[in-house]
Amino acid sequence: MDLRLEVFLKVVEKKNFSKAAEALHMTQPAVSQYIRSLEELTGVKLLERTNKYVRLNKAGEIVYHHAIEIKELYTKMNHLLEDLTHKASGSIAIGASYTFGEYLLPRIIAEAKEQYPDIKPTVTIGNTTTIAALVLSHQLDVGIVEGHFKEVPELKTEPFAEDRMVVVACADHVLTRQQKSITMPDLIKETWILRELGSGTREAAENVFKQFSMSPQSIMHFSSTQPIKAMIEAGMGISLLSEWAIQKELRYGDLKILNIKEMPYTRDFSIVTRSPFQTKALSAFLDLLRRHRGLNDFKIR
Known part of the structure; x- marks a missing residue:
């Protein structure tokens, strides 16, 4: 990933050039130079800077939004390449709407960890609309949602239960x-x-x-x-x-x-994904989900 974008994201996260430099193990002048270089590349100013704050302007918000997607795609690309020679391992970003996420997902994740101990799941719980949007923007690898949402061609929806x-x-x-x-x-x-x-x-x-x-x-x-x-x-x-x-x-x-x-x-509960390319970790998790299709074996006694 372009180092200029990494530096830009860190400055936005820390809201301060000095703190960003410290987190990146760089000097503050080096951070400033990377930001200037990115602004020259895009042809617009991206940050409003004063002695008290650093914040995004409108152009900066656009770059920030797409930089997040680029970072997620870059990470996913590396995982896919690693999967060519390794077993199912690594991170999976899982999203779920409240009903599924709070009452059913914990049992499925526990089973996934038992079968694939090298998988590192992170979970986001939100309403159906939010989870679908996060999958669409590559911030989540998979979502399990209930009800309907605004469907777009980029999202694949699979009935689940x-x-x-x-x-x-x-x-x-x-x-x-x-x-x-x-x-x-x-x-x-x-x-x-x-x-x-x-x-x-x-x-x-x-x-x-x-x-x-x-x-x-x-x-x-x-x-x-x-x-x-x-x-x-x-x-x-x-x-x-x-x-x-x-x-x-x-x-x-x-x-x-x-x-x-x-x-x-x-x-209906539905599984929502976007990328046609799946890491071994994501593929293994989806296979496990599908084995519980219908959730008939999840009846709470």
């Missing part, structure tokens, strides 16, 4: 004691506690509301599933959640699935 979504309430909620089945429109006056826009779980809820032409009168939203479950347990409302996310609460009786005749609602 089905996820059942159910409406849940606290154990002593009046609706949990109702013997007859409930309909979705019966829940319009309830407070719905949902994930944020952009998450696959929120998309599922919006699809259910649209399917039954209902618009809840009260909605609260959180950026992860754990506080949603805590709010439901406290009797603050109901929610639509993945069965995978509530196994423990169902086992201990903290949450109950409401008897709604139109439920469950199903959605």
